[in-house]
Amino acid sequence: MLYAEAFQIRGGDFEHGGEVATRIKSICKELGIRPDLIRRLSIANFEAEMNVIMYADQADLTFMVLPEAVRVVVADRGQGIPNIELAMTPGWSTATREMRSRGFGAGLGLPNIKSSVDEFQVESTPGVGTTLTYVVRLDSSPGLTGHDRIRQYHPREGERQDAIAGPEKV
Amino acid sequence: MLLAEIVTLLGCTELLALDQTGSREIAGCFAADLMSEVLAFCGHGPLLVTGLTNVQSLHTAEVVDAQAILYVNGKRPDAEVLALARARGLPLLSTPLTMYEACGRLHRGGLPASTKQRGTAP
Numbered sequence: 001m002l003y004a005e006a007f008q009i010r011g012g013d014f015e016h017g018g019e020v021a022t023r024i025k026s027i028c029k030e031l032g033i034r035p036d037l038i039r040r041l042s043i044a045n046f047e048a049e050m051n052v053i054m055y056a057d058q059a060d061l062t063f064m065v066l067p068e069a070v071r072v073v074v075a076d077r078g079q080g081i082p083n084i085e086l087a088m089t090p091g092w093s094t095a096t097r098e099m100r101s102r103g104f105g106a107g108l109g110l111p112n113i114k115s116s117v118d119e120f121q122v123e124s125t126p127g128v129g130t131t132l133t134y135v136v137r138l139d140s141s142p143g144l145t146g147h148d149r150i151r152q153y154h155p156r157e158g159e160r161q162d163a164i165a166g167p168e169k170v
Numbered sequence: 171m172l173l174a175e176i177v178t179l180l181g182c183t184e185l186l187a188l189d190q191t192g193s194r195e196i197a198g199c200f201a202a203d204l205m206s207e208v209l210a211f212c213g214h215g216p217l218l219v220t221g222l223t224n225v226q227s228l229h230t231a232e233v234v235d236a237q238a239i240l241y242v243n244g245k246r247p248d249a250e251v252l253a254l255a256r257a258r259g260l261p262l263l264s265t266p267l268t269m270y271e272a273c274g275r276l277h278r279g280g281l282p283a284s285t286k287q288r289g290t291a292p
Contacts, residue, residue: 018229025232035235042233043209050226103205103222103230112210 003031003065009052011078014102017053021046024063031065033138040116041070041136047109047116048074048132054099055079056129069118069137080126088114088122171196171281173238173261176217179279180272185246185262186255194261196237198284201273205230216284219272223247228254238262242269 005027007020021042028038045061052059056078064071081087088110095105114120119135174192177184200212201219208218208230218236220227223245231239238261241247246264247255255262265272277283 015225018226018232022229022232039214039233039235046209046229046233047206100204102224103203103220103226106204106206108204108206108210112206115210 001064001066003027003063005063007061007063009049009059009061009074009076011053011055011057011059011076013053017050017102018046020049020061027063028065028070033065033070037070037136037138037140041072043116044113044134044136045072047112048072048134050102050104051109051132052076052078054095054104059129068139069135071133071135074132075129076131077129080128080130081122081124082126084122084124171276171279173217173263175279176238176240176276176281177263179275180240180263180265180267182240182263182265185241185252185264186260191238191259191261194237196281199273199276199281200234200284201269203269208234211285213284213286217276217281219269219276221245221269223251225251225254227251228258228260231260232258236260240265240272242267242272 009020024045025038025042028041048061052074056076059074059076062073086092090111091107093105093107099105110122113132113134117134118137118140121133122130124130172192173194173196176182176196196217198213198216199219200208200216202208203221205222205226212234215235215237217238217240218231218234219240219242221242223241227239228251241262241264244264244266247262252262
């Protein structure tokens with residue numbers, strides 16, 4: 001193992017939500033990990049961190065850099081997820097108004113994590129807690145994530161493709 | 171489009187003085203109030219347009235390597251967020267325009283959308 005560090009995340013601590021993800025991002029930069037991989041990992045970490053803040057009491061996020069991959073385990077104590085299949089459905093959410101006012105709770109958290117990483121596992125016991133384990137392989141090529149799955153959530157694909165090309169010149 | 175041009179185009183207030191970052195080239199734009207949508211759909215290194223002024227807007231900008239954040243509807247983040255942005259060297263702008271108006275002007279001015287391409291990594 002090249003590097004390992006554990007971070008504690010407290011449920012309800014919106015004020016510090018995102019600090020663990022940004023801290024890990026800076027560690028990854030120092031370790032010289034490829035920027036596109038750092039970004040994918042940071043998206044997963046940020047979503048996982050906010051999930052703990054919104055839905056759990058407390059969690060340990062363990063970040064490990066192995067020779068061939070970055071592995072993250074987020075083990076929380078909290079309400080757990082009664083129906084994981086439902087929670088993995090883009091757009092499905094139990095978020096409160098306050099969570100949404102913080103910019104999260106769009107029902108994209110778990111799907112977003114899954115689409116950003118190379119390996120993803122979620123285990124949950126209702127009333128006890130949830131453990132997420134995900135891996136970003138250091139040799140993974142750009143474009144090999146499950147990104148297309150999450151794009152299906154967006155209803156106006158054709159318009160989005162048009163928009164990418166920029167406005168017409170008149 | 172240069173950041174300084176965006177300031178002029180939208181009548182922005184510079185919440186943090188741009189200094190040299192005014193000449194920063196902005197290649198694309200993404201607008202949303204839900205940060206999960208930014209994380210899910212935004213391309214790399216955009217101008218982030220949002221009405222969300224809390225610290226999560228800053229952390230989200232960090233994750234997507236945003237070049238700057240533009241707050242709409244005249245919104246301004248609190249002193250703590252400003253201090254963090256200053257420490258990170260992230261320019262913050264505020265415009266009195268609504269999100270629709272701001273995005274409309276930016277698009278008409280030639281700034282394309284910054285979105286993830288199908289089949290590419292986030």
